[in-house]
Amino acid sequence: MTTTPPTGSEQGLSGPLAGVVVLDLSRVLAGPYATMLLSDLGATVIKVESPQGDETRTWRPPERDGESTYFQSVNRNKQSIALDLGDEQDRETLEALLVRADVLVENFKPGGLARFGLDYPTLSEKYPGLIYASLSGFGHEGPGAKLPGYDVLAQGASGLMHVTGSPDGEPTKAGVAVVDVISGLHLYGAVLAALYERASSGKGQHLTANLMLSMLSGLVNQTSAAANTGNSPRRMGNEHPSLFPYGPFRTADGEIIIACGNNGQFARLCTALGCPEAAEDSRWQTMAGRNEHRDPLRDLLEEKLGQQSSEHWSAALREVGVPSAPINDVVGGLDFARQLGMEPTVELTREDGTSAASVAHPVKWSRSEVSYRSAPPRLDENREQILRWLQV
Structure with missing residues (x-):
């Protein structure tokens, strides 16, 4: 561990992980996230x-100032150095980095780093305090180790696509690489826990995560239902298997999301729509009843909602404590967050005057600092600073 950062621009670095050095050998999304x-x-x-x-x-596209917005989405606050692991001098540079590293994150094919002497058994002998985090598609051992680790493969294999889409349509991929995102979050949490454990044991360890198990964990209630009953959940479009009303409903000029998770919220919804008697209807007094009699209830709700605009109902329902939200595009989502007083993006400027918008860290800390120090680096941008830091 070292408290001295490799670039002068980061002097005075603060935050709950200040002093922790991470070597990021990962690519694409999950590891970089x-x-x-x-x-x-x-x-x-x-x-x-x-x-x-x-x-x-x-x-790309999309891009900004000639830079891929995909790459920019998960690479702020980092320094880049390009190393050819097949080159002896570059491997020596990596070894010098390892001397100072607390954490190594990689998503090479399982066993792929062994030919360079960079596998966990080899490095753990040299650096017993190193936390070595590996991410694969379908496991690091057994037949899954040979399978490529692409998000869409895990979406299909895990069952996520089977439960996504219209009931009478085809299995559908999610609109973002959600398996990679969940896997990255799992790896992030594991690294934090390993750092905490090392503070008492003094020892590093090997963390292995994979897209398949991360997505099965991320399917939560759907996986639990399959494991406990042996039955696969079915595609329900925008419906929830256990809650109603819970999803989009038509209004006079579009749709609005309504989410009633209990009887009190449902009663307030009925009152706001001018049909308080619906909450006392024997068919709909319980969540089980509302699930069983969805179709007539939907017809009633949409008849009432169809009398006013989505904007009207969004404000009216929020006023009486009924969970509701508009259906935005992504630009609209950013704008809606701003309307609620949030700051969903930050602007990061480079020395050459170009800049990148970056989605803000989602957690605010009351004492510790979250920092946005630098825009995503260009390839090999920080070589000189890093080598000076290493005194190579």
């Missing part, structure tokens, strides 16, 4: 890339 969250909390994250760079640098 985890390491970016660590960097937001003050960790020094050095992104070790191949001479060709993280492939998401080339994933």
